[in-house]
Amino acid sequence: MRALLRTLLAATLLAAPAAAQTPKEAPAISGGAVRIGVLADMSTGMADNFGTGSVTAARLALEDFGPTVLGRPIELVQADHQSKPDVAMSLARRWYDDGVDMITDLDNSAIALGVQALARDKGRLALITGSGSTVITGAQCSPKGALWVIDTYALARTIAKPMVEAGDKSWYYIVADITLGKSFVADVTPVVTGGGGKVVGQVFHPLLSPDLSSQILQAQSSGAGVIALFNVGADAINAVKQASEFGVLGGSQKLAGFYMTAVDVHALGLKVAGGMYLAEAFYWDTDDATRAFAQRFFARQKAMPNSYQAGVYSAVTHYLKAVQAAGTDEAGAVMARMRELPIDDFMTRNGRLRPDGRVVRDVSLFQVKRPEESTGPWDVMKRVATLPGDDAFRSMEAGDCPLVRKP
Structure with a gap:
């Protein structure tokens, strides 16, 4: 298995204010960092719609949010699942075991369903931006999963x-x-x-x-x-x-x-x-806010973003806001805050996350x-x-x- 590329988005392990905290005061962040994974097709027939564009969207979200949350660094990992469910499940299992808190993109419904079930078993989160099967929020819904962009x-x-x-x-x-x-x-x-x-x-x-x-x-x-x-x-x-x-x-x-x-x-x-x-669910030329994001995205990808790539930005941003509000990266507490907080960004106006995991926009x-x-x-x-x-x-x-x- 190829080595995973890890990008540390914080220059230091702890921000200065967090370093001054006593252990009792320190926020409940597991492993000393909040870790996000982008698991996408980066090499086969769906790579243009997901792939490195999803990674770029996640990086833009982290740049806008800041390098830390609750005084702890935010780390981003990425990998190519090659549109193969067995490859995706192996990568996701390793990530969750290594302390990745949330995995996003997950294009390909079989992959999305498998990783969502794994997230439930591991007490982690799966924010699915790349798939559209209604089964994800239907018969196989999960308290640890969300279907972020659109569905059939x-x-x-x-x-x-x-x-x-x-x-x-x-x-x-x-x-x-x-x-x-x-x-x-x-x-x-x-x-x-x-x-x-x-x-x-x-x-x-x-x-x-x-x-x-x-x-x-x-x-x-x-x-x-x-x-x-x-x-x-x-x-x-x-x-x-x-x-x-x-x-x-x-x-x-x-x-x-x-x-x-x-x-x-x-x-x-x-x-x-x-x-x-x-x-x-998103078009780059809708208004000033969508155009501003699209131009930043284009500068790196030489392509405009689509709904699924913009959805990665939205999901990562909302997740980090929920971690901040919850005071922890514990999956259940974060998901509860994600449902409470309105989703309001350049791609979603007054959106919300329902108890079945469906984001409504x-x-x-x-x-x-x-x-x-x-x-x-x-x-x-x-x-x-x-x-x-x-x-x-x-x-x-x-x-x-x-x-x-x-x-």
């Missing part, structure tokens, strides 16, 4: 609901054969059929499939008004490229990328992706701009509608989370 239910409500209401009644699914893809099928179908539409077909593909032309041709020949992509990263990009080659976006059918981001759109280019629909539907509509390389999307968080996310009562289930 909210994406179904934000994308499918307004499209069906606008008259797009027939749908065909192209689905990655992973937990996330199956969650999309389960969450989008009731929205489509509940609005008077129908699903005319679906086809699955393995994760990280280089050629999706067969699936695209099946979707095109179905005659469905909307082709929905329930995949992510390189798979989603390949699907859009091949859909463009076969003339899908230039014809009568519409394309909706349910787990795509502005980063994917930029990689594709507006000539290829122009006209398609997607949803994000607004989500927006976007349409990719045509080349003639864009004013610059990263001016790639226009906002169509915004769904308030309470309308976007599934209610706790409907989620089947044992933590909130009534007898």
